[in-house]
Amino acid sequence: MSATVFQNARIVDPSRAIDEIGTVIVENGTIRAAGGNALGQGVPDGATVVDCAGKAILPGLVDARVFVGEPGAEHRETIASASHAAAAGGITSFIMMPDTAPVIDDVALVEFVLRTARETACVNIYPAAAITKGLQGDELSEFGLLRAAGAVALTQGRRTLASALTMRRALTYARDMGLVVAHATQDPDLTSRGVMNEGLLASWLGLPGIPREAEAIPLQRDLMLARLTGARYHAAEISTAMSAEAVRRAKEEGIQVTAGISINHLCLNENDVGEYRTFFRLSPPLRAEEDRLAMVEALKEGTVDIIVSSHDPQDVDTKRLPFEEAAAGAIGLETLLAAALRLYHSGDVPLLRLVEALSTAPARLFGLPGGTLRPSAPADLIVVDLEAPWIVREADIRSLSKNTAFEGARMQGRVLQTMVAGRTVFSA
Amino acid sequence: MTDAPAFPLFPHRHLLGIKGLSPADIELLLDRADAAVAISRQSEKKRNTLRGRTQINLFYEASTRTQSSFELAGKRLGADVMNMSVASSSAKKGETLLDTAITLNAMRPDILVIRHSAAGAAALLAQKVTCSVVNAGDGAHEHPTQALLDALTIRREKGRIGGLVIAICGDILHSRVARSNIILLNALGARVRVIAPSTLLPSGIERMGAESFTSMAEGLKGADVVMMLRLQRERMAGSFVPSTREYFRFFGLDAEKLKAAKEDALVMHPGPMNRGIEIASDVADGPRSVIQEQVEMGVAVRMAVMEALLDPRRNEDAA
Numbered sequence: 001m002s003a004t005v006f007q008n009a010r011i012v013d014p015s016r017a018i019d020e021i022g023t024v025i026v027e028n029g030t031i032r033a034a035g036g037n038a039l040g041q042g043v044p045d046g047a048t049v050v051d052c053a054g055k056a057i058l059p060g061l062v063d064a065r066v067f068v069g070e071p072g073a074e075h076r077e078t079i080a081s082a083s084h085a086a087a088a089g090g091i092t093s094f095i096m097m098p099d100t101a102p103v104i105d106d107v108a109l110v111e112f113v114l115r116t117a118r119e120t121a122c123v124n125i126y127p128a129a130a131i132t133k134g135l136q137g138d139e140l141s142e143f144g145l146l147r148a149a150g151a152v153a154l155t156q157g158r159r160t161l162a163s164a165l166t167m168r169r170a171l172t173y174a175r176d177m178g179l180v181v182a183h184a185t186q187d188p189d190l191t192s193r194g195v196m197n198e199g200l201l202a203s204w205l206g207l208p209g210i211p212r213e214a215e216a217i218p219l220q221r222d223l224m225l226a227r228l229t230g231a232r233y234h235a236a237e238i239s240t241a242m243s244a245e246a247v248r249r250a251k252e253e254g255i256q257v258t259a260g261i262s263i264n265h266l267c268l269n270e271n272d273v274g275e276y277r278t279f280f281r282l283s284p285p286l287r288a289e290e291d292r293l294a295m296v297e298a299l300k301e302g303t304v305d306i307i308v309s310s311h312d313p314q315d316v317d318t319k320r321l322p323f324e325e326a327a328a329g330a331i332g333l334e335t336l337l338a339a340a341l342r343l344y345h346s347g348d349v350p351l352l353r354l355v356e357a358l359s360t361a362p363a364r365l366f367g368l369p370g371g372t373l374r375p376s377a378p379a380d381l382i383v384v385d386l387e388a389p390w391i392v393r394e395a396d397i398r399s400l401s402k403n404t405a406f407e408g409a410r411m412q413g414r415v416l417q418t419m420v421a422g423r424t425v426f427s428a
Numbered sequence: 429m430t431d432a433p434a435f436p437l438f439p440h441r442h443l444l445g446i447k448g449l450s451p452a453d454i455e456l457l458l459d460r461a462d463a464a465v466a467i468s469r470q471s472e473k474k475r476n477t478l479r480g481r482t483q484i485n486l487f488y489e490a491s492t493r494t495q496s497s498f499e500l501a502g503k504r505l506g507a508d509v510m511n512m513s514v515a516s517s518s519a520k521k522g523e524t525l526l527d528t529a530i531t532l533n534a535m536r537p538d539i540l541v542i543r544h545s546a547a548g549a550a551a552l553l554a555q556k557v558t559c560s561v562v563n564a565g566d567g568a569h570e571h572p573t574q575a576l577l578d579a580l581t582i583r584r585e586k587g588r589i590g591g592l593v594i595a596i597c598g599d600i601l602h603s604r605v606a607r608s609n610i611i612l613l614n615a616l617g618a619r620v621r622v623i624a625p626s627t628l629l630p631s632g633i634e635r636m637g638a639e640s641f642t643s644m645a646e647g648l649k650g651a652d653v654v655m656m657l658r659l660q661r662e663r664m665a666g667s668f669v670p671s672t673r674e675y676f677r678f679f680g681l682d683a684e685k686l687k688a689a690k691e692d693a694l695v696m697h698p699g700p701m702n703r704g705i706e707i708a709s710d711v712a713d714g715p716r717s718v719i720q721e722q723v724e725m726g727v728a729v730r731m732a733v734m735e736a737l738l739d740p741r742r743n744e745d746a747a
Contacts, residue, residue: 198631199631199632200632200635202631203630203631203632203633203636205548206566206567206569206570207548207567207568207569208568275548276547276551276552317524320524320526321525321526322525322544322546322548323546324546324547324548324567325546
């Protein structure tokens, strides 16, 4: 049977708090051993031996917030194209948001995604189902049946549930069905027609602003409902110091809450919007530098549990418009790791914590395999040159949409090889 | 050739906003506009500096006043002027701003004048066309020719702008006129105040180069110039202010409130006016009102801007 031995690698495995030089042995699609003493397990006969001196091996990344255009907008991204972009970015598993046309709110759609992924994708894809039918915010979807079909979480995707009553019922019922409710909060009334962070910059640009409270108010409501219901609640994409503080207090109280942040909000701020650059129109909007710094701190200390790409492919039809009329969102699968490594190179976040937030924590949070180099786990891993410099070029992007917020950006750290269940799905 | 006097070359290809203009750029446009006023006051108003040039007015928002001012300015300079009534044509068929721009660009105009409801629309257009672009108002961002005509009116009436106390009153939050004026008047050394209910003040106003007031009595004290802004009727529906009568009571300019300003204070309004909402008729038509002069200066400023952008010396440099 096939076996590979990676020698002399820096092994970073947050699931066992390991960051050491050693060996990873992969056999029959699973990890047989990984660590400083792995060679004590013996090298399987006929194994391919790869010298990884100067390189790092990490668990494949697990991205918990990815928008894909299939079904309904295949010109922006298909399940297959997203999977190839993910593989190139070192992501071996991702959770797909239900904001498709039709919406993933039904067993047949979950089955469609899983079947299409099985037939066309090269990484693991897990569908998240809509909390409410059609994401309309009224009737609950069939949580139990959706879970049985393979949905791993419940979410409103880009939208926020307006009704506190519906949220209460959803949390209560999701608790019974053992599903996490992952919710991105942005009060639609308070947001009004806002398109960027409220403040001096928006004022000069003449753009309607979004106050931080638009995120914090529904988040606070949800946290109180999570306490009331005892459900598992995940704040899918927070962006402000105010929200981080709310999550911190909820955790101290013992509420079952976790939080995610997009890589964009850890690396960029409102100044990047410049003169109406629509690739920087995001939801939540890019915030002030003080918020970004507070979020890096929240990530480091664990108030923010996971980092997501929030990959959201948009094409020229929806982006080459005046800022107020353009769609929100940026792609991010291929730049997630490299952008996150900026926080490692800058000394802001230790590598072990960073990799945990990118792989081990999201896998654990959503109950997915992967996110670990533990023996007998699936061999979902990546070989990375942590130092290699490169520049993000539109021509190199594998996603069908090119709306990256990192066009022309200098990166340090590059994926050399991506393995899913022992099979190499990307190599540089 | 032209009869253009020896003005320095205007160093920009587009006029997208007041931001980015130096005080010297602004003075140059005002000097050119002064010359244009003289021409407009002759019985023979036509010049030929833009003869053979094509000007397209692309107005996504209806604006009789600004559009006809640009049209008249172009025609007085001898340009061929085309008005695209976008509201009734391709935009309705779903064509995007950029596709329209690219199509128009293929017709090889020399200057595109655009008015659009979205901030940044003029800048976006300028990236995609090869001709000069003039911003005739983009959302709540900028309206540079309005600020220039306001400055020209003030300079001609007061002889200067530096050191004057200028109060801008009304819906600052949604006003491109206010933004362009705040930048321009600061550049020329005026002291700018804004007066509005806080619901109509933008976030961070204290760092925008204007002192803010929520009381007309205080904000108008000692003012040399009072600029009123139009209050859109939809602001009532948006809960920015409760009613027009309450607004007029506290923020409408009437003879009583005007007493707080200097005796020779100018009263200005970019038009069209809502009489009895932001301004009382007797003040609008009174001796201190220069609202009619503003309209006249509008044509002159637009002539100056287009002449400056299409300065023939620029082509000689290119060749």
